[in-house]
Amino acid sequence: MPLAAPRRLIGAALVAASLVASTPAGVAAAPVTSAATTEAVAKLPQATTFTTLSGLPADTDLYGKLSGFVVHPVRTVYVYAQPGGAKPVATLPAKQLGSQTWVPVMESRKGWYRVLLPSKPNHLTGWIKSKGLKTARSSHRAIVTLSTKQLIVMKGKKKLGTWPVAIGGPETPTPTGRTFMLALMSPKKKTYSPLILPLGTHSPTLDTFGGGPGTVAFHGWPDKKVFGKAVTHGCIRVPASALKVLAKMPLGSPVLVAP
Known part of the structure; x- marks a missing residue:
């Protein structure tokens, strides 16, 4: 159920790096948004399944229904603890585990979405700007x-x-x-x-x-x-x-x- 580091598939649970992810054709590694400089992004942790993040709000409605509204950052975007936050806490990359990053929206404010994140601890959430995102509904x-x-x-x-x-x-x-x-x-x-x-x-x-x-x-x-x-x-x-x-x-x- 966990993920393997030695580039091999993990026995009873999870995603190992020796796996080839199913990725849409033509999807390349995405650069960061114009607002996020390479130097600034390098100093922030990424919101991926491999990271543990702090300073972000937890999901307090663990069994609530999600609408199915999902978003995909076409480029790396900043993640904030609150909408309009002055300082980002992390970044959300356009891809992880070889697939496009699509995350569910839990809450929206003008120009902002609060989304579920794949990092530890479980049920972590963060705010991202709505500009520059692809949207869909599942x-x-x-x-x-x-x-x-x-x-x-x-x-x-x-x-x-x-x-x-x-x-x-x-x-x-x-x-x-x-x-x-x-x-x-x-x-x-x-x-x-x-x-x-x-x-x-x-x-x-x-x-x-x-x-x-x-x-x-x-x-x-x-x-x-x-x-x-x-x-x-x-x-x-x-x-x-x-x-x-x-x-x-x-x-x-x-x-x-x-x-």
Whole structure:
């Protein structure tokens, strides 16, 4: 369920750097916004799944419904603790894990959006300026209920499917609350899952896993006997049919993990 540092796919949970992310054709590394100079950006931490940030507000409505309104910074943008803030706390890059960065909007003010971020601690939020962003709206959402070990995927009011899943064990639980689909990654070599779908949350008990940051993800599993059990390091193992449906969810789409 975490992310691997030694450039290899991590065993039971997560996105390793030896994975090739599914990236739209023609997407290149994006420069910073004109307002963010290279020198200034270099001094600030990036809001990615690999970083721990401080000085930013937490999501206080962990089980609230997200609208599906998502934004993508076409260039690196500053992240502030409050709208109109004088000093930025971090930067949000245009890409991470090989995919475009799409984050869900939780609140808006004139010229500003408050978005969910993929960094530690879990449920971190920040304000970014609305200028220079691509916007979209996702009608998809995924709901994982830990008590029943069940996944439901919705598109609008239509249920796309219900599946039993494997969740984190007692010592390595799957974190609860609302999060989002962060990236789509494909292993270079055949492994336990043809796709890894990292989320914007991390293990609450493992600081690292396999050398990586402990990012939680949806992924498949070859042994069907695990479904319906609490046996993972925090990731959510899903049947092959569920993985195919999840892979069609736009990046930034809401994911709710309920107790």
